[in-house]
Amino acid sequence: MQEMIRVDNLEKIFYSQSYMEIKALTEVNLSVPGNEFLCILGPSGCGKSTLLRIIAGLETASSGKVFYNGQEHTKPRREIGMVFQSYSLMPWLTVLDNIALGLEFAGLSRPKRISIAEEYLDMIGMNSFGKAFPYELSGGMQQRVAIARALANNPEVLLMDEPFGALDAYTRIVMQKELLRIWEQHKKTILFVTHSVDEAVYLGDRIILMSGSPGRIKKDIAITMPRVRERRNPLYGKLTEELLALLEEA
Ligand SMILES: Nc1ncnc2c1ncn2[C@@H]1O[C@H](COP(=O)(O)OP(=O)(O)O)[C@@H](O)[C@H]1O
Numbered sequence: 001m002q003e004m005i006r007v008d009n010l011e012k013i014f015y016s017q018s019y020m021e022i023k024a025l026t027e028v029n030l031s032v033p034g035n036e037f038l039c040i041l042g043p044s045g046c047g048k049s050t051l052l053r054i055i056a057g058l059e060t061a062s063s064g065k066v067f068y069n070g071q072e073h074t075k076p077r078r079e080i081g082m083v084f085q086s087y088s089l090m091p092w093l094t095v096l097d098n099i100a101l102g103l104e105f106a107g108l109s110r111p112k113r114i115s116i117a118e119e120y121l122d123m124i125g126m127n128s129f130g131k132a133f134p135y136e137l138s139g140g141m142q143q144r145v146a147i148a149r150a151l152a153n154n155p156e157v158l159l160m161d162e163p164f165g166a167l168d169a170y171t172r173i174v175m176q177k178e179l180l181r182i183w184e185q186h187k188k189t190i191l192f193v194t195h196s197v198d199e200a201v202y203l204g205d206r207i208i209l210m211s212g213s214p215g216r217i218k219k220d221i222a223i224t225m226p227r228v229r230e231r232r233n234p235l236y237g238k239l240t241e242e243l244l245a246l247l248e249e250a
C-alpha cells in the first residue's frame, strides 16, 4: 500500500511558564501506509496527543516534518479528520447539525449537508436522535456522534485520540467492534491513540509503543492475528502480556 502519512525526525519542545524545556517528542519517525489501522500505545504524558496534534496540523513541530501523500503538511486539512478524547460536540447544536458542521465549512448547501449528515446518523444507528441535543445523550452516543461528524467530511485519514477513554467497559467493546466495521467498510487509514494494551491488541494492524521523557517510539509491532480477534485466544493473552511488560519498562 502507498504511504499515506510520514513523520520524519520529529521533535517537539514545550516551554513551561518558568521557561523550563519539556521535550515532549524526539526522533520520531513513522510511516503509515494507506488503509492501515495503526495503534499508538504509551503511558500517560509520553507525547501521544502531541504527536497526533502535530500530524493533524493543530500544533507545530519544533523540528522535523510531516508528510501527507508525499506532500509536506503543516495545517489542518479536510482529508485528515480528528476525534478527540472529550467528545467536543457543540452543545447548542442538535446531533444532526453537529454531524453537518464540517460540511458547512466546506460550503455545501443546507439540504445537501443534512442529507449527508442523515446518512452518517444512520450509519451509527442513531436515526431517531437527529433532533436531540448532546446533553440528552450518553457518553457512548456522544462519541458515536463525534465519530460520525469526523466521517461525514469523508477524510482519508482518521486521527483518534483515546476516543473511548471515558466510556464504560461494555460500551467501549461495542464501539471498538463498530469502529472496525466502519474502517473495513470505508477503507480509512486510522491512527488510534490509546493507553490500553487490550484495546491496541484488539484493533491494530500494527502497534507503535512509545516511552516518555522525552517521548519517542520504542517498538513497532505488527499484529497479524486475524479479525475478529477473540480475547480468549491464547495468542491474544500472550501478546497482551508481552506488551504490558514492555509498557512497564517504558
Ligand atoms: N501545551 C503544552 N504546554 C506545555 N507542555 C505541554 C503542552 N502539551 C503537552 N505538554 C507536555 O508534553 C508532554 C506530552 O504530553 P501529551 O502529548 O499530552 O502526552 P500523552 O497524550 O501521551 O498523555 C507532557 O509532559 C505534557 O505535560
Ligand SMILES: [Mg+2]
Binding pocket: 048, 049, 050, 161
Ligand atoms: Mg493524551
